[in-house]
Amino acid sequence: MRAVRTRIASRALVPGDRLPSVRGFARTMGVSPSTVVEAYARLEAEGVIRARRGSGFYVTGADLPPMALAEMGPRRERDIDPFWVSRQSLDADPSVLKPGCGWLPADWMPNAALRKGLRALGRANDALLSDYGGTRGAIELRRLLIARFADQGINATADQILLTGSGTQAIDLICRLLLRPGDAVLVDDPCYFNFHALLRAHQVRIVGTPFTPAGPDIAAFEQALIDENPRLYITNSALHNPTGASISPQIAHRVLSAAAAHGLTIVEDDIFADFEPTPSPRLAILDGLQRVIRIGSFSKTLSASVRCGYIAARADWIESLVDLQVATSFGGPSPVSTELIAGVLAGGSYRRHMDDVRQRLTHARIEVAERLAQLGIVPWIMPRGGFYLWCRLPDGLDSAVVARRCMERNVVLAPGNAFSASQSAAPFVRFNVAQMRDPRIIPILERAMSEGGTAAARG
């Protein structure tokens, strides 16, 4: 029954199509014909399929199930499917250990400032508490962003900033505006796994560029522009997810020059900005928000529970994005949320909090790297900041297999191929150094590795 449903959901079978014969389908599925007869009978009872006398079963239109998103792209093993990785992290119960997740532990976050902000909100006026906000989001938070950008050398105006429901929603809105199904989109290989999920939802062609410790492999990048004519390039220039690398000034300049020559728009996801000890080059700064769209959020440094992201771009693009956000969300992020975030950012404690977090992360990075080294796990580079270590497992180990074994013991890992368009990162794992404090993690990892997690041992 599930096999038939899946085919209908993925539109491999559409209303009016004939189902495989009972005998043929039984062979395909490796089950007895009577099992197929029973499954077809049940599906008929549900109205999903209908028998036509003497000519077999047909898909009805009476119960058209939706297209399942997971069926849209090339099918991957469950362990490295981006949706599965996200869900494991987001829905894990508190007892699960999550060195594979993409956020700091709750007790590293500025909770005292958040609590203070919530108490202040309790004294806010009625309109703030219960009215819709403006279409671009609270001016106070946009002004704080403008001031930050000015410090970095970007002169943006309030009509160049749009607040969104989250950083992911920011990229999603941009994709909706700029992309059509079938367009090519360039990403780093490896890149943040949810870029793959998001781009699959847009039914575009994902083109990976090999990533080096100084940014995208520029020769491959330039060639991809010629060969694939991509409409968009989505990247983290600073503290790249998953590698922690930052782009060099030379590569940044060449990326922008190539983009200009080919009419390429760039989305720079600057979500890890505040984790840098000193600023590295940014495409958005060099470009001055012409063809580079900067997006970001406060989920990694302030709160992922209070959701808000932003887009900084040319004013005419923002104007179109406002319409799109009104149509699809009726307005921007929650005014209660933006007020809370603006309050924490403007307060004196946020800067101290981030100084403290950066320092703790530096210690954690070194300590975790040492512990992993004892298992023969080696970082690809030692990042300048952030909480990721992109590491290679000892020769022959497949991280998807190791991740599956760890999951059986309540440890969520982030296996390399979840991040790789070319599926060439099987030996890699992304570790979150802030989530490695639990002493059970290393022994569980060691045991999973020792059980021989090679590709051959999978079956």
Add this chain to the structure above:
Amino acid sequence: MRAVRTRIASRALVPGDRLPSVRGFARTMGVSPSTVVEAYARLEAEGVIRARRGSGFYVTGADLPPMALAEMGPRRERDIDPFWVSRQSLDADPSVLKPGCGWLPADWMPNAALRKGLRALGRANDALLSDYGGTRGAIELRRLLIARFADQGINATADQILLTGSGTQAIDLICRLLLRPGDAVLVDDPCYFNFHALLRAHQVRIVGTPFTPAGPDIAAFEQALIDENPRLYITNSALHNPTGASISPQIAHRVLSAAAAHGLTIVEDDIFADFEPTPSPRLAILDGLQRVIRIGSFSKTLSASVRCGYIAARADWIESLVDLQVATSFGGPSPVSTELIAGVLAGGSYRRHMDDVRQRLTHARIEVAERLAQLGIVPWIMPRGGFYLWCRLPDGLDSAVVARRCMERNVVLAPGNAFSASQSAAPFVRFNVAQMRDPRIIPILERAMSEGGTAAARG
């Protein structure tokens, strides 16, 4: 310059296309050729167009601007364009009077309960304040919804409920899952104007069904299913926006029967549920969440600032929607928001608050209807609840013209054709009775009408 940009944005001109000749374009635009020469020169300097020796100007690929959403559908007058109406309401400064908006005044909302909830949140644990939430949204709020549904006769389980960023986002997710560009979608004529905006963003064909005081005109509805083969029907069964009508049991039954016969999925937007004095029929209840998807939010009754919506549907559809929401928002609504909403709903004061609001609205409806009657403005029906009055202006008046005149005097109206797929509601206006308390509104409206707002007087 703007004319060229608009054509590129709307993809009327694509890279490689030749621009109109200077002389021809000057004629089209009613400007001098030297103006066009200067505009082309500036666009060339910006890299948007490029001259080819002896053969004119061509659109480059170097600065491909995005498609403007407002260009996607049939162009409407600004005053009745759904985006423009939303923006006027959302971005109006506090001095603007808004009888055209779709929400209650801030001082009608349960602000004391919200303040209490915010103070309680200030004592919440770190994880709630700063972690991402689960992919389906807080179980506490889903359980409250399940209990409500059970009272109404729907047996739903927790895996049939997905919390979303807003009610509009709920519909948007469903559209992303079920619709492909070019699909036909049935809406009521008139219907909530943002359905038009949302469906335009999905590039689907909007098919309007005439709406009667008992629900959709069932003969027209059934014929539309045969003629147009729509994939989806989006409606408010109870306290329909903008008319305030509720579907009759007979029409509800026939709508569901026709939907079953044609494989039609229905989205029932139940956002005004709590405004009903006694419950009217619901498609989702009769159908038991099989082919009807129920969506709702808390924006109208609790807070539009604390954003959250929900989807209740078949568990397998919810499963696909979870993937889609992870891909496009990375998780559901803010846990801080859902905790706040669940706290207010579970508290004893919410029920009393809604009793009070319903009573005030009954008085306001009668009073506003009387005041409007003195201007010759007549309600189409007298709704059983909610805050809308869908009214016909005196003969010959075009509500778009009247709305424009009111806007000049800082009063936002909602003119009928913003709600009408067939553009047949020019004589109608949707009034929000809760937003009509300001004594300046009626005189401004009267003056706007007396200035002769007929279609002929527009030019």
